[in-house]
Amino acid sequence: MKAIVKDAPNYGAKLVKVDVPKSLEPHEVLVKVKAVSICGTDLHIWLWNEWAKNHIKVPQILGHEFAGEVVSVGRDVSLVSIGDFVSSETHIPCQHCKQCRTGNMHVCQNLKILGVDMNGAFAEYVKVPEIVLWKNDPSIPPIWASVQEPLGNAIHTIFVEDVTGKNVLVTGAGPIGLLAIGVLKTAGAAKIIVSEVNDYRRDLAKEIGADVVVDPRKESLVNVVKKETNGDGADVMIEMSGNPQALKDGLTSLTNAGRASLLGVYDKDVQINLNDLVIFKAIRIYGITGRKMFETWYRGADLLKSKKLDLSKIITHVLDFDDYERGFKLMEEGKCGKIVLKL
Structure with a gap:
């Protein structure tokens, strides 16, 4: 599959071919990505600033804001099914610490972040645990659905x-x-x-x-x-x-x-x-860090479904996935709102 990979500790990232994730753990899900949006965190990694140097181990697939279709599920998955249209929380909780058990999974003591601590969604397929998946209403376009994570922020x-x-x-x-x-x-x-x-x-x-x-x-x-x-x-x-x-x-x-x-x-x-x-x-x-899981997702989804919130002016650029370098350049220059890459 195609993937945007931070392959070296320097400026930029490369579009390369990598293996599609094959084996799934019992509670993991494989999603075929339809749209991904570029986040400020992705820009930090692209620029290879001090934060990135201290948090990213190369090589790694970037990206965490996405929408796509479930194509495979682990044997114990029960929250989603093959064919579901989904987006994803990017704060991956352990589900066992005090914060996870008291309604604060977004600040889990053992938190992992998609595209930071593990391979992300700037790829044709991404593997994530079912706990973070959000089933989208079919009426929400994939371009809009891909920005629900920052909308939640x-x-x-x-x-x-x-x-x-x-x-x-x-x-x-x-x-x-x-x-x-x-x-x-x-x-x-x-x-x-x-x-x-x-x-x-x-x-x-x-x-x-x-x-x-x-x-x-x-x-x-x-x-x-x-x-x-x-x-x-x-x-x-x-x-x-x-x-x-x-x-x-x-x-x-x-x-x-x-x-x-x-x-x-x-x-x-x-x-x-x-x-x-x-x-x-x-x-x-x-x-404030992240989103309340999943309180803010309900609010955001309802705003989009009801069309009370219009993202057409906020999403200023929709680019082909292969045109990712232009997207990052626009982010660097600040000549954009939200940028989405479509696959």
């Missing part, structure tokens, strides 16, 4: 508390930030303010439905947020950028007793004034 980040009627600041309009804007529109947020340095993505944020879009290099984010909220500040801050200055400005922009949900990942330790920005303001901070 946005949903989990937003709905850790209610956002209805709230003024929400989104810092970072990368692919998940753009998904967050779409979800916030469906959730009845009062005003959506977006901070983004990339021209292309600022324009896209406006098109998707942001009420106010700020280039923090050219004007004070804090001043804009205060102006747009009658001097009170944002009720909620959704941090998607992984930029230390965005975090500081976002916390400063929050109203007293506001809420911050942090999904962005930072390159190194971040210094902030906890006294003034968090403690004395009584700010509630949530660290």
Whole structure:
């Protein structure tokens, strides 16, 4: 089969032929991939940054956001059947630790991540345990179904508390930030303010439905947020950028007793004034990783099935699988929303 493989500890990845996974463990499933989307994690591995150097063992098939059809199942599989149209959670839990047994499989103590700790889905076939599979409604196109994993990130980040009627600041309009804007529109947020340095993505944020879009290099984010909220500040801050200055400005922009949900990942330790920005303001901070298994999947699937959430503007490029290099280049340049490769 064709697969995009990180074959050496350097920049890039190669499209090569590898063996289709043959043997299945009792609870494993083989899926024929129809569509895969490129994630920021895949870009880290492509660039071979410090995170990738510390987490990836080469050679390895990349990718973890996909949709496809079940073509083979292990003897004890009961959750899916051959022919089912599926997507997959990418946090693979042990199912035995305290977190797994108390409703927090997404932060399993023995967590493995598809495409990071094991071969991923940038291939014609992928093998995964049945516990992570999600049966898709046939009405959802495979292109859309392939982005449910990052959509789940946005949903989990937003709905850790209610956002209805709230003024929400989104810092970072990368692919998940753009998904967050779409979800916030469906959730009845009062005003959506977006901070983004990339021209292309600022324009896209406006098109998707942001009420106010700020280039923090050219004007004070804090001043804009205060102006747009009658001097009170944002009720909620959704941090998607992984930029230390965005975090500081976002916390400063929050109203007293506001809420911050942090999904962005930072390159190194971040210094902030906890006294003034968090403690004395009584700010509630949530660290967000992955998705609630499978609470956020139900929410995301229902938004797509009902057509309340339209991904057509957020998915800016649908490319042939063999054209993967163009997809990664667009991700590097930031001249895209979500990119999907079709097989």
